[in-house]
Amino acid sequence: MIGRLMARLPAGSFAWLALHELRLGIRNSSTKPWILQLGIALLVIWTLIGVGTGLLLRGIEIVPGPEAYAGVTVAAIAVFSFMATQGMLASQRTLYEAGDLDLLFSAPIRPRVVIAAKLAGIIAMIAWTYALLVLPIAIPIAALGHPELFGVPALLAALALAAGCIGLAVTLMLARIAGPRAARTVGQIAAALAGGALFLFSQLWSHSDDRSRSGLGRLFDQILASRAASHGIGALPGRAAFGDPVAIALVLGIGAGLFLLATLGMQTWFLSSYRAGGMKLGGKRKAKSRVAGHFHASLFASVFAKEWRLLARDPSLAFQIVLRLIYLAPLFLLAFRDNSGLPFGPSLAFGGVVIAGQLVGSFAWLAVAAEDTPDLIAIAPVTKAEVERVKLLAALAMALPLIVLLPIAIALETVPGAVVALAATIAAGWLSGKIEVAHAEPAPRSAFRKRRSGSWIAGLLTMMVSVGIGGSAAVAVYFLERLPGL
Amino acid sequence: MTSALRLTGIHKRFDKPVITGLDLDVASGQLYALLGPNGAGKTTTLRMAVGLTEPDRGEIEIYGIDALRDPLATMAITAWLPDEPMLYDKLTPSEYLGFVAGLWRIPPKQAAPKAEELLRWLELWDVRDTRCEGFSRGMKQKVALAGALIHDPRLLILDEPLTGLDAAMARSVKDALRAAVDQGKTVIVTTHILEVAERLADRIGIIAGGRLLAEGTLAELRELAGGEDETLEDTFIRLTSAPAS
Numbered sequence: 001m002i003g004r005l006m007a008r009l010p011a012g013s014f015a016w017l018a019l020h021e022l023r024l025g026i027r028n029s030s031t032k033p034w035i036l037q038l039g040i041a042l043l044v045i046w047t048l049i050g051v052g053t054g055l056l057l058r059g060i061e062i063v064p065g066p067e068a069y070a071g072v073t074v075a076a077i078a079v080f081s082f083m084a085t086q087g088m089l090a091s092q093r094t095l096y097e098a099g100d101l102d103l104l105f106s107a108p109i110r111p112r113v114v115i116a117a118k119l120a121g122i123i124a125m126i127a128w129t130y131a132l133l134v135l136p137i138a139i140p141i142a143a144l145g146h147p148e149l150f151g152v153p154a155l156l157a158a159l160a161l162a163a164g165c166i167g168l169a170v171t172l173m174l175a176r177i178a179g180p181r182a183a184r185t186v187g188q189i190a191a192a193l194a195g196g197a198l199f200l201f202s203q204l205w206s207h208s209d210d211r212s213r214s215g216l217g218r219l220f221d222q223i224l225a226s227r228a229a230s231h232g233i234g235a236l237p238g239r240a241a242f243g244d245p246v247a248i249a250l251v252l253g254i255g256a257g258l259f260l261l262a263t264l265g266m267q268t269w270f271l272s273s274y275r276a277g278g279m280k281l282g283g284k285r286k287a288k289s290r291v292a293g294h295f296h297a298s299l300f301a302s303v304f305a306k307e308w309r310l311l312a313r314d315p316s317l318a319f320q321i322v323l324r325l326i327y328l329a330p331l332f333l334l335a336f337r338d339n340s341g342l343p344f345g346p347s348l349a350f351g352g353v354v355i356a357g358q359l360v361g362s363f364a365w366l367a368v369a370a371e372d373t374p375d376l377i378a379i380a381p382v383t384k385a386e387v388e389r390v391k392l393l394a395a396l397a398m399a400l401p402l403i404v405l406l407p408i409a410i411a412l413e414t415v416p417g418a419v420v421a422l423a424a425t426i427a428a429g430w431l432s433g434k435i436e437v438a439h440a441e442p443a444p445r446s447a448f449r450k451r452r453s454g455s456w457i458a459g460l461l462t463m464m465v466s467v468g469i470g471g472s473a474a475v476a477v478y479f480l481e482r483l484p485g486l
Numbered sequence: 487m488t489s490a491l492r493l494t495g496i497h498k499r500f501d502k503p504v505i506t507g508l509d510l511d512v513a514s515g516q517l518y519a520l521l522g523p524n525g526a527g528k529t530t531t532l533r534m535a536v537g538l539t540e541p542d543r544g545e546i547e548i549y550g551i552d553a554l555r556d557p558l559a560t561m562a563i564t565a566w567l568p569d570e571p572m573l574y575d576k577l578t579p580s581e582y583l584g585f586v587a588g589l590w591r592i593p594p595k596q597a598a599p600k601a602e603e604l605l606r607w608l609e610l611w612d613v614r615d616t617r618c619e620g621f622s623r624g625m626k627q628k629v630a631l632a633g634a635l636i637h638d639p640r641l642l643i644l645d646e647p648l649t650g651l652d653a654a655m656a657r658s659v660k661d662a663l664r665a666a667v668d669q670g671k672t673v674i675v676t677t678h679i680l681e682v683a684e685r686l687a688d689r690i691g692i693i694a695g696g697r698l699l700a701e702g703t704l705a706e707l708r709e710l711a712g713g714e715d716e717t718l719e720d721t722f723i724r725l726t727s728a729p730a731s
Contacts, residue, residue: 250588291602294584295594302588306577313576313617376633379536380589383563461578 021121087167148243163254357466
């Protein structure tokens with residue numbers, strides 16, 4: 001369909017190029033047929049729910065109150081933070097990975113048109129996910145008697161426009177600050193931080209006192225109390241979503257203005273970042289090491305050295321693993337809260353085991369599935385089982401400095417409990433790693449964040465094993481703490 | 487003369503038959519060039535020889551060892567260099583050689599001097615501590631070649647080793663291969679550059695449609711094709727375009 005539309009447009013025009021970007025985006029995200037069919041079925045069900053809701057609400061007047069405005073504002077903040085992260089990642093892919101900029105910039109098309117089309121493609125792909133979630137509900141309700149809700153797609157479009165432009169601007173700014181060699185890494189770290197920022201902020205805020213309210217819930221309370229979402233610029237998202245034409249015009253105007261500003265104002269930055277992105281990485285280092293230092297007596301030492309170096313030299317990947325641990329922070333924050341009612345030692349044992357499972361699983365996936373040269377390993381005179389065992393050991397060894405910390409903390413309360421927790425931690429790590437190894441599908445290291453899409457069964461099993469062993473360890477530590485004389 | 491590689495009655499089918507009853511015997515101490523048009527089955531043949539692809543039928547022997555029954559023993563004496571070098575971009579040449587030596591379990595006392603020798607010989611000494619990610623294709627190919635030679639293989643199998651190399655790099659790789667043969671190793675290469683086979687190879691095999699069409703020295707092939715003053719290119723085209731008998 002996109003091809004037919006393109007055929008009707010002047011080749012090389014902004015719209016033609018933007019459709020080309022959209023087509024590429026859709027094809028790059030194409031998935032397994034059964035997942036696609038399941039997605040379509042869910043979308044149909046979701047739309048039917050929207051139609052049903054629309055029929056139920058027919059004739060009922062929707063009068064948005066302060067709560068509704070505050071709710072829309074909080075949702076807009078949350079969605080915008082995720083969209084901005086997606087915008088940064090998509091901008092990095094466009095600049096450093098897409099590989100078609102040479103072709104586009106060597107064609108007789110003005111660079112401004114190319115950049116505008118690229119940005120439009122980024123924005124369309126950002127909006128796509130949220131549109132699938134929101135529009136099947138909002139559009140039927142709007143069409144069945146509540147036309148004011150046509151403001152929802154307008155708000156979504158404005159958020160995507162702003163997020164895409166800001167994502168591109170941040171990426172280009174980081175490229176200028178960090179320089180061409182570090183631009184990619186710094187950009188990926190910044191995107192990971194931006195993606196986790198709202199979650200972390202929400203978690204830390206919700207644990208800052210004894211109120212059992214989530215971070216976003218507390219943000220809602222604050223906005224509602226301050227009436228920021230009912231008056232002035234803070235009311236724009238809510239008013240736009242509920243169909244105020246002036247608010248809709250304003251949010252779309254801001255989005256379109258940012259788009260124009262980004263396209264016109266960042267042309268020079270974009271071109272210089274693209275040209276710098278083509279530079280070869282890794283400048284020549286003065287050779288000074290002794291060759292002998294890199295040779296090891298055992299297979300384990302060789303594999304460990306290689307895996308450790310590959311991880312240490314990929315800061316964005318290491319950062320993603322650390323971020324994964326940060327996402328598990330609530331497990332500990334619960335234990336540290338005075339009024340949580342949870343015993344300290346068992347909570348730590350449970351959290352430590354779950355973290356060990358996640359961490360060793362991550363390292364094992366990197367070592368086994370994300371192997372850059374599987375053929376080299378396959379032709380080496382070592383059995384597959386031996387290589388996998390050594391890689392799993394290496395993954396466990398890499399995680400060990402982190403995963404022994406919690407059992408050490410438990411030792412302050414009960415030494416036998418700490419021993420049990422340590423054994424459970426190692427067992428959970430080993431089993432999680434074994435599961436990852438068993439389900440490993442070859443993938444590039446850059447696919448780390450999406451590895452669960454390769455084998456969700458492994459993810460489920462890993463979590464079940466970790467939670468099961470963690471629960472058993474927690475129970476054991478609980479009773480050991482209470483045993484007289486221990 | 488001992489066979490370095492002997493393939494007998496090899497069959498392999500993917501979506502369609504790729505190798506159909508291939509027999510190939512490469513004597514040790516030779517540089518053997520395997521030629522053939524695109525899709526002839528050259529790479530599949532070599533991947534089966536090194537254990538990366540399993541044949542549907544047939545036998546593979548490397549220096550008299552059954553490669554299908556005892557793959558670890560044949561892998562220990564074989565090196566494989568595909569057209570896309572098997573490298574880790576984030577490792578330096580020294581670190582890469584250390585890892586490969588570890589996989590082949592070469593003791594450090596033996597591997598380290600060998601690595602130094604290879605790095606110097608392949609003019610990689612000055613970049614031994616530079617990560618491979620910034621290297622040109624030719625440099626990467628040389629690092630991969632050093633990796634293939636670090637465990638002192640008796641049989642070296644290379645798939646299109648000269649693709650993408652500039653003249654100087656190609657010359658040094660060719661010299662390296664010839665030197666390996668002079669040291670008593672057996673080298674098998676596939677190449678599209680017929681001039682390389684013409685100048686470098688002791689024997690040439692021409693494969694098409696998954697079968698060995700012809701094999702011999704350059705003179706023997708010319709004679710077979712019926713043109714004594716022909717170039718290898720003429721002979722190759724004549725043999726591969728002739729209707730299958």
